[in-house]
Amino acid sequence: MAPILELEGVHAAYGRIEVLHGVDLAVPRGAVVALLGPNGAGKTTLMKVCSGRLRATSGHVHLGGSHVNNAAPDALARAGLCTIPEGRGIFPNLTVAENLRLSGLVGQASAAEIYETAFTRFPRLAERYDQLAGSMSGGEQQMLAMARALVTNPAVLLVDELSMGLAPLIVRQLYDVLGQIADQGVTVVAVEQFADMALRVADFAAVMTHGRIVAFDEPDVIRRDLAALYLGGAAA
Amino acid sequence: MTIGVLATPGVWASTAPSPTTPAPSPADGGAAPGLGGWTISASAAPITMEIYDPKIPIPAQPGQPNLEFDLSYTRASYGSGPTGAATASWLWPGDAIAFGLGQLFNSPNVKYPILTNVQFPGATPDATMQPIPGSYMQSHTDANGSTSVSTFGLPLPGTGPSLPGSAPTSAPSAAPSSAPPGLLGGLLGGGGQSPLQLPDLGTLIQFLTGQSALVDIQGERSQTSATVTNGKAVATAESDAGKLLLLGGLIEFDGLKVTSQSTSDGVKGTSTGNVDYGSMSVAGVTFGITANGIQTPAGLIALPQLPDTVNQLLAPLGISIALPAASDVSKDTAGQMFSHGLQVTIDTAKLKAMLPLTPVLNQLFAQIPPQLLAQLPAPLSTIIPTLPQLAPKIVLTIGSAKSQADASQAIDLSGGTTGGPTTQPSSGSGSGSSSSSSGTSGGSSTGGSTTGGSDISGTTGGSVGSGSVGGGTGGGTVGGTTGGGTTGGSAGGTTGSMAPSPPMQNVAAKVSPAAFGGLPGQLMLGAAVVACLAAWGLKKYSNLLFGGAGCEAGHSTGVPDLREFEE
Numbered sequence A: 001m002a003p004i005l006e007l008e009g010v011h012a013a014y015g016r017i018e019v020l021h022g023v024d025l026a027v028p029r030g031a032v033v034a035l036l037g038p039n040g041a042g043k044t045t046l047m048k049v050c051s052g053r054l055r056a057t058s059g060h061v062h063l064g065g066s067h068v069n070n071a072a073p074d075a076l077a078r079a080g081l082c083t084i085p086e087g088r089g090i091f092p093n094l095t096v097a098e099n100l101r102l103s104g105l106v107g108q109a110s111a112a113e114i115y116e117t118a119f120t121r122f123p124r125l126a127e128r129y130d131q132l133a134g135s136m137s138g139g140e141q142q143m144l145a146m147a148r149a150l151v152t153n154p155a156v157l158l159v160d161e162l163s164m165g166l167a168p169l170i171v172r173q174l175y176d177v178l179g180q181i182a183d184q185g186v187t188v189v190a191v192e193q194f195a196d197m198a199l200r201v202a203d204f205a206a207v208m209t210h211g212r213i214v215a216f217d218e219p220d221v222i223r224r225d226l227a228a229l230y231l232g233g234a235a236a
Numbered sequence B: 001m002t003i004g005v006l007a008t009p010g011v012w013a014s015t016a017p018s019p020t021t022p023a024p025s026p027a028d029g030g031a032a033p034g035l036g037g038w039t040i041s042a043s044a045a046p047i048t049m050e051i052y053d054p055k056i057p058i059p060a061q062p063g064q065p066n067l068e069f070d071l072s073y074t075r076a077s078y079g080s081g082p083t084g085a086a087t088a089s090w091l092w093p094g095d096a097i098a099f100g101l102g103q104l105f106n107s108p109n110v111k112y113p114i115l116t117n118v119q120f121p122g123a124t125p126d127a128t129m130q131p132i133p134g135s136y137m138q139s140h141t142d143a144n145g146s147t148s149v150s151t152f153g154l155p156l157p158g159t160g161p162s163l164p165g166s167a168p169t170s171a172p173s174a175a176p177s178s179a180p181p182g183l184l185g186g187l188l189g190g191g192g193q194s195p196l197q198l199p200d201l202g203t204l205i206q207f208l209t210g211q212s213a214l215v216d217i218q219g220e221r222s223q224t225s226a227t228v229t230n231g232k233a234v235a236t237a238e239s240d241a242g243k244l245l246l247l248g249g250l251i252e253f254d255g256l257k258v259t260s261q262s263t264s265d266g267v268k269g270t271s272t273g274n275v276d277y278g279s280m281s282v283a284g285v286t287f288g289i290t291a292n293g294i295q296t297p298a299g300l301i302a303l304p305q306l307p308d309t310v311n312q313l314l315a316p317l318g319i320s321i322a323l324p325a326a327s328d329v330s331k332d333t334a335g336q337m338f339s340h341g342l343q344v345t346i347d348t349a350k351l352k353a354m355l356p357l358t359p360v361l362n363q364l365f366a367q368i369p370p371q372l373l374a375q376l377p378a379p380l381s382t383i384i385p386t387l388p389q390l391a392p393k394i395v396l397t398i399g400s401a402k403s404q405a406d407a408s409q410a411i412d413l414s415g416g417t418t419g420g421p422t423t424q425p426s427s428g429s430g431s432g433s434s435s436s437s438s439g440t441s442g443g444s445s446t447g448g449s450t451t452g453g454s455d456i457s458g459t460t461g462g463s464v465g466s467g468s469v470g471g472g473t474g475g476g477t478v479g480g481t482t483g484g485g486t487t488g489g490s491a492g493g494t495t496g497s498m499a500p501s502p503p504m505q506n507v508a509a510k511v512s513p514a515a516f517g518g519l520p521g522q523l524m525l526g527a528a529v530v531a532c533l534a535a536w537g538l539k540k541y542s543n544l545l546f547g548g549a550g551c552e553a554g555h556s557t558g559v560p561d562l563r564e565f566e567e
Helices: A043-051 A073-079 A096-104 A111-121 A123-127 A138-150 A168-183 A195-201 A219-230 B009-013 B095-104 B201-209 B308-317 B348-354 B358-366 B370-375 B378-389 B519-545
Strands: A003-014 A017-028 A032-036 A058-063 A081-084 A156-160 A187-192 A204-209 A212-217 B035-052 B067-079 B083-092 B116-120 B126-129 B135-142 B145-152 B215-217 B220-229 B232-246 B251-264 B269-282 B285-287 B319-322 B325-328 B334-347 B393-409
Touching: A003 A043, A003 A187, A017 A043, A017 A187, A017 A204, A017 A212, A032 A043, A032 A168, A032 A195, A032 A219, A043 A058, A043 A073, A043 A081, A043 A156, A043 A187, A073 A081, A081 A138, A096 A111, A096 A138, A111 A123, A111 A138, A111 A168, A123 A138, A138 A168, A168 A187, A168 A195, A187 A195, A195 A204, A195 A219, A204 A219, A212 A219, B035 B220, B035 B251, B067 B135, B067 B232, B083 B095, B083 B145, B116 B126, B116 B135, B220 B393, B232 B334, B269 B393, B308 B319, B334 B348, B348 B393
Parallel strands: A032 A187, A032 A204, A081 A156, A156 A187, B035 B232, B067 B220, B251 B393, B269 B334
Antiparallel strands: A003 A017, A003 A058, A204 A212, B035 B067, B035 B393, B067 B083, B067 B145, B083 B116, B083 B135, B126 B135, B135 B145, B145 B220, B215 B232, B220 B232, B232 B251, B232 B393, B251 B269, B251 B334, B269 B285, B319 B334, B325 B334, B334 B393
C-alpha cells in the first residue's frame, strides 16, 4: 500500500529545544497505526507536525503524495485530515448538537446529515442532544469528540490519547468504534500511552522514544518486545 | 453650623445665569462648530476634610486619607459622543464609599444615600435631593452638557443673598469675648493694624479649651458645569464657603470663594482661577485682606503670605496653616486649573497631648446632623462616632475648584477643493423667542449652502432681544478653498437690533490634510492597496518564499484532497 502519510527525517522543536530528532514513518492508506511510547517521547509533537500545528524544522511531511511541510492546519482539515486532540477539544459550554454543527462547518453536510452520522455511530449522544457537553461524563465527551471528527468525513484521523482519564471498559468500546471507522477506509493514527487497547485494533504499531521511531512492525511483534523497547533495549 | 430654608429648585432653574455662573443647560444646544471632540470635567468642594489614621478600618494607599468627606461636593463631566455625568453630594465620602459601599460591606443592597447622580445616556436627565432642610443637591446632564449644584445654608446660585431662611440663624461663635482684642493683630500685615505682642502657648490653650468647636462652618455651596459654548469647551467650578470659624473662632473667614475655569477651542487651552476672601480675622481682629486672587496665564498676582510666626506659634499644637494656591497646568489644547483656598492641617495626636481635645473633636463630628447620620448605612454611621477617640491627622481644605477642558478641531472631509455652488445663498429664516426673558433661545439659520464649506448658524438671541445673524460660509468659488462667507441667517429676539456676526473661517483646508481628494489621501489609499497586495502575495507564495520550495523527494507541494487519494 502506498502511504497516505509519510514522514522523512522530520525534526521539530519548541524554540531551541528539539523534540523530534529525525522521525521516519509511513502510514498506509486505510490502516490503523498505533503510535506508542512513554511520556515525553514526542508522540503528541509528532501529531502536531502531521496536522500542521507545528512546523517541522527540517525533513519532509508528505500527505496524499504531496509535500505539505508548510500547509496551514485549516487547509489540512479541509483536505480530510482530522485531529482529535488530547483532552478532547470539545466546547464544554455548548450543547452536543451545537458542537456537532460547528464541526459540520468544515464540510458541506446539512444538520440532518451531521446528526445522522454522529447518532448512528454513537446513539448515546442522541439522548444528550440538548445537554451541555461539559456536563457529560468523560466517556461521553470522548464519544462527542469522535463524532465531531466523523462528521467532517475524514480520510486521515489522528487520535491523541483516546484513553486519557477513562475507565478501561469505556476505552475498549471507543477503540472498537475506532476499528469500525477504520474498516470504512479511514486511515487512523492513534497515539496511545497504554499499549494493550491500541494494539488490539491496530494493523501496525510504532514505538517512539526520545524523539525517534525505534520500532515499526505488526502489533504482535511490538507487543512481544514492548517492554524492552520502552526501556531502551533492542527488539528481539 | 447654620441651617436655612431654601427656595424651591425652580427659582434657580428659571433664573438667568450670571456670566460666571454655570448655566443649567447650554444655550447653544450642544452645537460645537469647529470642535470635533472634547473632554470636559469640573469638580468643586467648599470644604474637604481628609482624615489620616491607620486605625480606621478602611484601606488606603500610603499618603492617601483613610476617610475623606467633602461638604457640598459637585462634579460634572461632558464628552463628545455625547456622554455626560453630574454628581452632587452634600456629604461626599469619596468614590470608594459613594459608589462602592455595597462592595465595601459585602452587601449589594447598601447604597450611599446622600447623593444625586445622573448620567447621559441614562434613564433621567435630572436628579434632586433635599435630605434635610437647608440642604439641596441637583444634578443635570443631557446631550448639551452637565451641571451640578449643592448647597447648605446658602442660597442657590442666582437667587441672591436675600433668600428667605438662608441667612445664618444663630450667632456665630466667632469673636471670643475671652480673647484679648487684637490678639494676633498685624500678623498678616493687613488692615493697618499695629503689630501687637504675640500670645504665649498657655494663652492659646486656654483660648481653645474655652471654645466648643474646632471647625464651624456656616453655609457652603459649590457648583460645576461642563458645556460647549460658542465653539469652545468650557469647564467651570466654583466653591463658596459662607462663613468659617476655625479653632473656636480663633481664625475666622467670611466669604471664601474659589473659582476655576478652563476652556479649549481645539487649538489652545486656557485657564483662570481665583481665590477671593471677603474678610479674615484672627482672634477678633479683622484684617483688610484685599487679595485679588490668582489670574493665569495673564500673570500671577501674589497673595499676602502668612507670616512664619503664625505657624511657629501654632506648631506645638500640631496645627499648621497654608494659604491659597492655584496651579495652571494647561498645555497645548488642554486647559487645566486647580485652585484651593486655605489649608489647615491638624495633628490631633499632638493636640490631644496638649489639652483635652476629645470633647472638641466630639463637637466637630457632632456637626454632622443626626438626620443625615441616621440615613447612612449602619457600618458607616457606626464608624463616625468613634473617630474622636482616635488621634488622626486632619487636613481641612477650605475651598477647592478644579476644571479641565480639552478639545480637538473638527475635520471636514467634505473637502473644499471641489468648491461649492456659485449661487448666492438665500437669506436664512429663523425665529427668536419673544417670550423668553432670559434670552436663551435664539434663531436658527440655514443661510448658505452646505456644500464646499462648513456652515455656521447664528444661534443666540440676546436677553434684550439683540439677535445675531448667522454667517453662512458655504458659498464658495469653484475649486476654491476659502469659502464664500456670505451671510444668511436670522435674527433672534424681537425688539433688538441685528448685528452681523463675522463669518467663520473655513477650516477644512487647514485641518484635513488627509482629505481623500488630495495628494495625501491618494498616498494613503495607495499605501493601503500595496499593503493588501503584499499580504495576499505573502499568503499565496509563502511556501515558495519561506521554505516551501520543491520537495527533494520529488513530491509536488500543496494540499491534496485526501478523500480522493488513490494508491
